[in-house]
Amino acid sequence: MALTPPPATPVGGTAPVDDGAPLLACGRDAARVWDRAAAGEDPDAHERACPHCTAAAADALGLGALAHRMADEPLEPPPSVLDRVMVAVRSELRPHDVITLPSPHGQARLSRAAAAAVLRHTVDRMGGLRARSCRIEQVDDTLAAVEEAPDSQRHAVDVRITVTARFGVDLASVTARVRQMVATAGEQALGVPVRRVDIEVADLFDADLFDTDLFDTDPFDTGVPGNTR
Amino acid sequence: MTGPTVRVHVGDAVVARVAARRARRVPGVVTLRADLAQALLGLADSVLGHDRAGAIPADGVQAAVHGGRAEVSVTLVTRLGYNCRDVAQAVQRTVGEEVRTYTGLDVVVRVTVAEVLLD
Structure with a gap:
């Protein structure tokens, strides 16, 4: 047989000396x-x-x-995988991530982020304003207040909201309306009384930079004095 | 003549499924929100091709039975236009009643509103 075992390895096909390596019927490894x-x-x-x-x-x-x-086929998970995992991850709420809702039937909680999103949405829907950040602190969070809070103020929240205003809107009247809208949204959409609303006007924006149709069709927009100028 | 003593224990999964089924039908509840473990198990099932035909999904509900007492925890998504407090209370009330009627257990229902759809 014309065997040509490579010089580096002695095993070749000459003899079954290797430790139990399977040899082919012809004697090769x-x-x-x-x-x-x-x-x-x-x-x-x-x-x-x-x-x-x-x-x-x-x-x-x-x-x-x-x-x-x-191996060459691109690995493609179904598009929903990441979504489903991330949604679940975001839903893992720690005690600080929720506010307590009034309930006679046991513990009822609302995601703080969801509550803030509702309030920001309320402000965004008003013409001439954009909500930036919204912080919600519950009165219950400060322990001393719990005892002395009257029933109507149990679970009340303090809201701090940062907004940017369209150049030209009347800040005094628009912030007064924000205060009112946030209080109403707190009671009607979230179900918690709003004890205090702090509004910080952080910046101004120019209406031309945005889609002006959005403002024109906004039912809330008509009352803003700045709009008529 | 007295029959044998029979003791029935209702399992956690039974309570969870009854609660989930009822909670989903409460007005204002858009969906129940699975926690991370449930989401991963659901994904594993879909990848591995497990088909739990007929099983009532209990995603979004945790239940634990201790003796004659059940603790149920429901995580849900609602929609703008419904009052979060009212939805939460309605779920607590109706789910509590349903589980109590169906299993005979004392029930406490905790509700967490995880998200409010804004559309």
């Missing part, structure tokens, strides 16, 4: 034939003629092709 084929080396004279070596090489090439094809 199956793993070596496999490795050489997978590495793309040309078969030697024996391998070309030997049916066992040919079969082993074909197996290697077949599996290699399949594995490469699968």
Whole structure:
């Protein structure tokens, strides 16, 4: 037999000296034939003629092709996976992330972020104003206040909201309306009394930079003095 | 002639499914919100092709039965236009009644409104 074992490895196909390595029927080390084929080396004279070596090489090439094809396929999770996980992560609310709702039936809580989103939304819907940040602190959070709070003020919240105003709106009247809208939204949408509203006007914006249609069609916009100027 | 003594224990999953089924039908409840463990289990099921045909989903509800007493915790999403306080109280009341009637257990229902859809 014309065996040409590579010089680096003594195993070749000469004798089954290796520790239990499976040999092909022709006496060659199956793993070596496999490795050489997978590495793309040309078969030697024996391998070309030997049916066992040919079969082993074909197996290697077949599996290699399949594995490469699968590895090349872009990994694409269904688009909903990230959403579903992130939604669940955001819903893991710690005690500080919620405010308490009044209830005679046991503990009822509302996500602080959801409550802030409702109040910001309320302000955004008023013409001439954009809400930026909105912080909600519950009176109950400050322990001393709990005892002396009258029933109507149980679970009341203090709201600090930062807004930007459209240039030209009358700040005094618009902030008065914010105060009123936030108090109403707190009672009607959230279900907690609003004890205090702090409004910080942080910046001005120019109406032209925004979609003016948005303001024109806003039912709240008509009452803003700045609009008529 | 007296029959054998029978003791029935109602499992956590039973309470959770009854509560979830009822809570979903309360006006103002858009959906129940699965916690992280439930979301991951749901994903695993869909990837592995598990089909729990017929199982009433209990996502968004945690329940624990201690003796004759059940603690139920419901996490839900509502929509602007409903009052969060009223929705929460309605869920507590109706889910409590349903679980009490169905299982005979004493029930306390905790509700968390996790999100308010603004559209």
